[in-house]
Amino acid sequence: MENFTQYNPTKVIFGREVTDQLPTELSWKKALVIIGEDSAKRNGLYARVVSLMNMAGLEHVTYSGVKANATYQDADAAVQKAKDYQAEVVIAIGGCSVIDTAKAVALGVYSKNSVWDFFMVKEASPEKALPVLNILTIASTGSVMNNVSVLCDQKSGVKKEFSHDLIYPKTAFLDPYYSFTVPLKQTTLGVSITIAYAVQQFLNEGDALLTDYITADLIRLSIQNGKEITGNLQDYKLRANLMWLATIALNDTLSAGRNYTDKSITCIAFALDMCCEIGHGASLAIVLCAWLKMHQYRYLSRIKFLAKQVFGLDGFDYDATATSFIRKMEEFYRYVQVPVRLSEAGVNETQKQEILLSFQRNKITVSNYKMTDKDYETLLELMW
Template identity: 35%
Template sequence: MNNFEYCVPTRVIFGRDTQKRAGELIKEYGFRKVMIHYGGGSVKRSGLLDQVTASLREAGIETVLFGGVQANPTLSKALEGMEICRREGVDFILAVGGGSVIDSAKCIADGAPNPEIDPWKFFMKEAVPPKALPHGNILTLSASGSETSQSCVITNEENGLKRGFNCPAHRPLFAVCNPELTFTVSRFQTGCGTVDILMHTLERYLGGTTKDTALTDRIAEGLMKAVIEAGTAADLNPEDYEARATLMWAGSLSHNDLTGLGREVMMTVHQLEHELSGKYPEVAHGAGLSALFCSWARYVCRDDPMRFAQLAVRVWDVEMNFENPLKTALDGIQRIEDYFKSLNMPVRLSELAADVKEADFDEMAEKCTNFGRRVLPGIRELGKREMMEIYRMAL
């Protein structure tokens, strides 16, 4: 087990009707003017936005509404939000939505108090925000784990780059998590979320070469088995509270570092997917991951067949073939692919909503290497050639 530091200070308020406590929570911290940041019309149609604004109004807190966040949140939208925060004197940002809205709020929080710095420099690792606005969230989609994580991913439309930036200021002050708010999430988005939650732990489990992480392995395996069961249950009955609750809590645990403690963390498939949805913004993140993962896994599993075999046996109930552990590993990968299919998720790039073209793979791989400045480490190092081979396998 490697050395590690673990700090997840986000306060989680979990359960039925918890969104009604928004005003009470923000008042506790002493904030006076809040930007409520949200996505499309669903929070309006459901009445959630009205509930939240009423709660803040009753607590004597001023509000500024800023909506319009799309999947794969953009820098341009965040720049608008930064300007509004400065102009209106906002001292707290409340994200009401899923990972895209929360990430957009984090980007706004980074940039609003630092007008002298181009916020894209944060995502290019060229600068760190000297200060940031505090923020919290009311979660409406179980997927990214951004509600408690230090991660933030933004797309720059000008250059087509989709980049992540991690920093402690990205940890929300609080996350309000009511599983009932996910009952109306579509089958497709539920599938995308289930894939994303699984992938955050799968990539931690498979991404590095660290040995002797028995406790972390068991935590990861238990979470994955619970997500597999809950994902199927929510797919069959969208209003299954316990399934939705499991997915919501697992989403937070899967991406707040818990399931990778003491291991190298190499989110390789996420990096490949960022270039995919950066090039094709209409591709949902979870769908891109399901379309890429099994091709990546088949490409690299020969470099550590025992690790993949362990996953197959402990999580996917494959019988161990001691004479041929690679067969066990490949059988496990097939079980994962079959599970994605059972959720009606794509397992090939050709099954995505976008018309993905092989001619774009060179550009995608070039960007993924930061224009030749890096290889992706892991069980097997991936340079540009290897990345292109995986993209082709997945087509």
């Protein structure tokens, strides 16, 4: 087992109507509230939060319009609003993009430069940040309980992540009820994201037996609940399971004892996000399946473990078992209507060169495997 430090200061309040506890977590005078384009207003959550802030005597202004593929430009605009208002806390209402933006804003308030400078390593490591609270509306990447923010620059076509302990959310409110309005497509794409991040951590080096079994169970339960949710989007139990699974998938639980130094799958999915606009969950499913095929022999024993624990597949032929596991994963994705090929996602082969260029712009920076130009071409072919 690799050496590791387990640290996560985020307080999670989970369950029905937990947002009503918001006033007990507020000790500031002014807040910047960040929301997406309209879902938080549509489902009544924004109005409820405003009412609770008023009850607590917390003054606030709102920055709205954060897109699904969060941009640093939105974060910079929100930073300026926070500075002008002299906000003391940032409150995110929404999914991962809104929360990622809120984290970047929390850092940007104490900087004279664009938040993008942190992501591009053009500015020294931050020394302080505003506290962040979040109210989650979709089961997705686990940003609700980690120290990572992901933003992009649409102009340059670059998408990057930045991590720092200062941006762990102070308090996270997870009420599965507010994910009821998330449509089927976004729901199953969220399941895909949960699974991909779990597998990515599992493929890293380190002998961490307990972590392995937790990871396998998380993937198995994500598949089980992901299938069941397609028949009943209003099932509270399923919504609750998926929300907690997504949170655990990326709050460092699954990296304990592992040398989490390879994020190749994420980086390649970022590249697809920037040129194909098919949704991060679709990008990850396509990349994950292609990556496992390309590196099947590197991961034979790892895949065999997952095959047995997730699907009950076992046998002496490691290669055949690994092939069966990948096929089972593809069958699951198709069952929940998540594409596993670029062609299934509506991407035309005429975009191949554009995609390869995006791979170059978003080169893998955290990896145990050095990708050559030929490797990128091979991987792309496996995605069709």
